[in-house]
Amino acid sequence: MSKSVNLASSVFRTDIFSNKCSIVTGGSKGIGKAIAIELASLGSKVVIASRNSKEIQESAESIKSITGNEHIYGIECDIRKEESVKNLVKSSIDKLGGINFLVNNAGGQFPCPVENMTIKGWKAVIENNLHGPFIMCKEVFDSYMKENGGSIVNILAEFKRGFPLMAHTGAARSGMDNLTKTLSMEWASYGIRVNAVIPGTIVHKSMIKHYGEKFTSVLDILRKKIPVQRYGTCEEVSGAVCFLLSDAASFMTGGSIIVDGGQTLITPTSLFNVPEHSKLPAFQWLNNVKSKI
Ligand SMILES: CCCCCCC/C=C/C(=O)SCCNC(=O)CCNC(=O)[C@H](O)C(C)(C)COP(=O)(O)OP(=O)(O)OC[C@H]1O[C@@H](n2cnc3c(N)ncnc32)[C@H](O)[C@@H]1OP(=O)(O)O
Ligand SMILES: NC(=O)C1=CN([C@@H]2O[C@H](COP(=O)(O)OP(=O)(O)OC[C@H]3O[C@@H](n4cnc5c(N)ncnc54)[C@H](OP(=O)(O)O)[C@@H]3O)[C@@H](O)[C@H]2O)C=CC1
Numbered sequence: 001m002s003k004s005v006n007l008a009s010s011v012f013r014t015d016i017f018s019n020k021c022s023i024v025t026g027g028s029k030g031i032g033k034a035i036a037i038e039l040a041s042l043g044s045k046v047v048i049a050s051r052n053s054k055e056i057q058e059s060a061e062s063i064k065s066i067t068g069n070e071h072i073y074g075i076e077c078d079i080r081k082e083e084s085v086k087n088l089v090k091s092s093i094d095k096l097g098g099i100n101f102l103v104n105n106a107g108g109q110f111p112c113p114v115e116n117m118t119i120k121g122w123k124a125v126i127e128n129n130l131h132g133p134f135i136m137c138k139e140v141f142d143s144y145m146k147e148n149g150g151s152i153v154n155i156l157a158e159f160k161r162g163f164p165l166m167a168h169t170g171a172a173r174s175g176m177d178n179l180t181k182t183l184s185m186e187w188a189s190y191g192i193r194v195n196a197v198i199p200g201t202i203v204h205k206s207m208i209k210h211y212g213e214k215f216t217s218v219l220d221i222l223r224k225k226i227p228v229q230r231y232g233t234c235e236e237v238s239g240a241v242c243f244l245l246s247d248a249a250s251f252m253t254g255g256s257i258i259v260d261g262g263q264t265l266i267t268p269t270s271l272f273n274v275p276e277h278s279k280l281p282a283f284q285w286l287n288n289v290k291s292k293i
Contacts, residue, residue, distance in 0.1 A: 006068045008041035009285045012242055018043030021096035022245075023088070025049050025079055025136060026106030028059040029206045031155065031199065033293050034234035035103055035241050036072070037063050037286070042242065045071035047092040050106060051078050066286070071096070079106050079132030080124075089139045099144045101245045104133035104176075105155040108210070109169035122168050129172035130179075137183060141192070149191025151245045154180050155237070156198045156256070158264050177256065184254030193253040195244045200260020203231040204293055225273070227262030228280040234293050235284050 006014065022039050026032035027048025036048045040063050048063070050056045053076040060074035073095050077088040092099055107129040112121065133154055144150070156173040157163075163170025176196070183194040201219065208216050223230060240257045243249055258264060261280070286293070 006041050007066050007286070008037050010038050010041050010242065011239065011283075011285070012038075012042055012246070014042060016042050016246055017101075017242075020044040020100045020245075021046075021092075021098045022101035022103065023047045023049065023092050023099055023136075023140070024103040024105055025077070025132075027063075028052065028055045028074070030204050030293060031202060031234045031237045032103070032105040033059055033063070034238040034286075035105060037066055037293075038235070038238045038242050039101070039103075039245075040064075040067040040069040040072055043069070044101065045069075045096045047073045047075055047088070047096060049075045049077040049079075049088050051076065079136055080127040082135055085132075085135045085139050089136075089143050093144060098148060099140050100148075100150050102136060102140045102145075102150065102152045103155070103241060103245075104136050104152065106132065107155065107169075107172075109166050109172075111165045111211070111215075112168075113165055114167045117168065125168035126172050129169055130175045133176060134179060137179075137194075141187065141190075145187075145192050146190055150193075152183070152192065152194045153241050153244050154194070154196045155241075156180075156196050158198055158200065158258070158260065160264075180256070181254045188253060193244075193249070195249070195252055195254070196256035197237060197240045197244065198256055198258045198260070199232060199237045200226075200258070200263040201231045202234060202237060204234050222263075224276070225263075225266050226260075227265065227274050229274060229277055230261065230280075230282065232259060232261060233282045233284055235286060236282060239283070 022044045024036045027036040028050040056074035060072045063072045078084045109125045159170045159173040180196045240259050
């Protein structure tokens with residue numbers, strides 16, 4: 001890897017993942033792309049996977065050019081489909097030589113109260129955020145990690161107080177939290193650590209496109225209550241993922257890191273309002289890169 005063209009200035013040492021092979025699901029944009037860029041910039045070979053084949057190829061090319069790492073591959077995959085996951089895992093092992101890290105990032109949902117939710121809509125979101133990551137874990141375990149160990153990070157969303165307007169995703173993420181803990185115990189003796197990252201509100205291009213401008217304006221009301229007084233960046237989630245994957249987290253398994261600027265501490269009954277400030281700006285390590293995430 002040529003260091004001179006690595007435009008991603010991660011806080012981690014640039015060679016920490018130089019002998020590692022990673023899969024990042026949903027690596028075509030947003031948080032997943034940031035994670036793939038940081039892993040690649042730290043030397044890992046990376047497969048990114050998502051449903052849109054053109055987009056995933058373009059993102060792999062963009063990650064190569066940002067990081068100077070040639071070992072980046074885009075593979076079309078729908079994590080909801082077992083055959084597609086089997087193909088992803090097999091192709092990844094063929095291309096990378098193994099799978100040391102799995103980041104279950106692909107996922108998402110649509111806002112909808114339960115009274116209007118169809119069974120098909122419920123199933124789509126449960127499959128995207130619980131069933132899909134489960135089959136990813138199972139397939140990677142069976143095909144590689146059972147023999148070789150590894151590290152898995154599941155990206156969740158805050159779920160602990162229920163999730164009005166997103167019951168499907170709340171239930172799925174709660175299930176993933178439990179699965180993370182179960183797998184950390186069942187798979188510890190295989191040398192596998194399993195942890196989770198729980199992002200708060202991370203506003204970026206495709207997120208705004210998905211929810212629409214109207215929603216983004218509502219978000220501004222919430223922003224003022226968040227202790228850091230802003231939303232998070234994809235890079236800020238990625239840092240926590242890289243930490244959990246790395247040896248710095250060798251004593252962490254079955255755990256989770258909340259990356260939310262303190263958002264989940266806000267309660268309706270709190271009398272405290274955070275004074276307006278801009279003292280906790282975002283850490284962004286892709287400042288010099290034009291079209292990034
Ligand atoms: C409002 C507060 C928001 C705060 C945000 C806090 C936390 C979380 C943030 C994020 O996760 S940001 C990332 C957002 N990105 C995504 O969600 C992208 C991925 N999402 C999707 O791909 C979809 O939402 C999906 C439903 C999970 C999958 O979509 P897909 O098009 O593949 O589904 P189908 O299988 O075609 O649809 C099945 C079924 O689902 C229902 N449905 C789908 N979309 C909607 C919708 N927008 N509104 C209502 N219902 C929907 C519908 O019944 C579909 O069946 P058909 O009617 O199409 O037959
Ligand atoms: N942004 C936020 O505020 C928060 C996000 N999260 C979670 O973090 C993760 C990443 O979020 P974010 O980057 O914002 O989301 P984006 O919508 O920007 O990206 C989602 C990625 O997942 C892929 N994807 C979705 N469904 C599937 C599928 N069935 N199979 C394969 N790939 C799929 C998408 O590609 P394609 O559609 O082409 O398949 C895309 O690459 C998600 O799980 C999200 O729910 C959690 C809390 C907050």
